[in-house]
Amino acid sequence: MKSKPSLSQVLGFFLILATLQSCEPTQPGSWKNEQISNPDKFHKLNDELLKQLKVNDEKQLENIMSNDFINTLYKNRHIELVSNRVKVNDYILLDEYYVVNRYISGDTISSGVKGPAGYSLTYQGATHEMYFAFFVPKDKTIPNQDMIAAVYCKYNYGWKLSQLDVSRYKVNGKTAPELCDQARECYSKGFLIDALNISSSAIDCSRPSDLWKYNSEEDMSNFYNKVLREAYGQYKFPVAIKQVSTHPRIIRIMNQTTPEGVFPMIYYVSSIKLKDTTAIKQENENIKKMIGQTLPGIDQDKKYVLYSAFNESPSGIKTVDHFDMIAKLK
Known part of the structure; x- marks a missing residue:
């Protein structure tokens, strides 16, 4: 005759059953990418997020947002900025993390990548369980790329989007x-x-x-x-380009963002009237031949150098005319 199971055996069975039925760990920790045991429900949220961002449907997005996010100041403008990126390019998942938080006030998790390219995530532990998704453009040939970051929290009313931001990820194809x-x-x-x-x-x-x-x-x-x-x-500005007979003076050098990448923009003051475009262009040809002596390396290992000629230094007080030119190096 078989004996009846003891109370401890019954409780042990239900404990094992509950553990098996749970797809997520309950102890504090973090799981990255393929380590996440049940990513499908998160990926469905991501698909819905990108779908609604593509059409900038704020009402539909609110269905997956947390109450706090819905009531965030400037929420609509923030979503619009992210939506503008998704409308232009398709985004795919770069990295994802499922986290069971140890602390409420804040926590940090490591990407597990050593060296300069490695990174960590520092965040407020808004809920016990959280999920992080980082998206980048699908087209890897885009020179200047943004990253979209989405944070989901598990509330008593379900998994909801609690944070969304977008920032520059690559310039000229490099992190x-x-x-x-x-x-x-x-x-x-x-x-x-x-x-x-x-x-x-x-x-x-x-x-x-x-x-x-x-x-x-x-x-x-x-x-x-x-x-x-x-x-x-x-360099003490203005910097004279002494090798050019008209002695143009560089007043500023900065990065200029274009659809093809980020390139140096050289602002200079010319004694030639801007209306005389033929003479301005000829002077610029002379500048391009000599610019490497004034600014070593500026005319190497890049696709373009951009120039903007002025007759007087620009200021915030009045609008100053200028004439823009491009030097194609490759």
């Missing part, structure tokens, strides 16, 4: 750590302005999300500040 490596190479060659411009781009995309922090963020910042100090020490 912040890759740009910093490129800037260091330019610096080693004595190309100080290139090093400054490229390291500035690295800083611009060093935080592709409010949550995202590269392991090398401090090193990137220190290098940029070092190059900035040296550039200000070496």
Whole structure:
């Protein structure tokens, strides 16, 4: 005759059953990409998010938003900015994380990637369980890319979108750590302005999300500040291009964003009247031949250098006419 199971055996059975039925861990921890045991429900939320962002349907988006997010100030404008990116390009999942939080006030998880390209996520533990999704353009040939970050929390009324942001992820096809490596190479060659411009781009995309922090963020910042100090020490604006007979004077050098990438823009004051476009263009041809002597490296290893000629320095007080030109290097 079989004996009846004891109370402890019955309780143990139901505990095992509950554990097997649960698709998610209950102990604090984080799981990345293929480590996530039940990603389908999150991917359905992501599909719905991208679908509604594509058409900027705020009402439909509210069905997957948390109550707090729905009541956020400037929510509509924020969604519009993200939606504008999705309308232009298709986005795919780069990385995803499922998290069971240890702390309520805040927590940090590591990407598990070592070296400068690795990163960590620092966030407020809004609920016990959270899910993070990071999207980038599907077309990898796009030179300047943004990252869309979506954060979902598990509330007592279900999984809902609690945070959404978009920031620059790549410039000229490179992430912040890759740009910093490129800037260091330019610096080693004595190309100080290139090093400054490229390291500035690295800083611009060093935080592709409010949550995202590269392991090398401090090193990137220190290098940029070092190059900035040296550039200000070496170049006192206006800088005369002495090799050109008309002695144009460079008044500013900055990064200019275009659909084809980010390139140096050189602002200079010319003594030639802007209305004389033939003479202005001829002077610019002479500048292009000599610019590498004034700004070493500026005319190398890039597709374009952009120029803008003025007859007087621009200011915030009045509008100043200018004549723009492009030097194609490749």
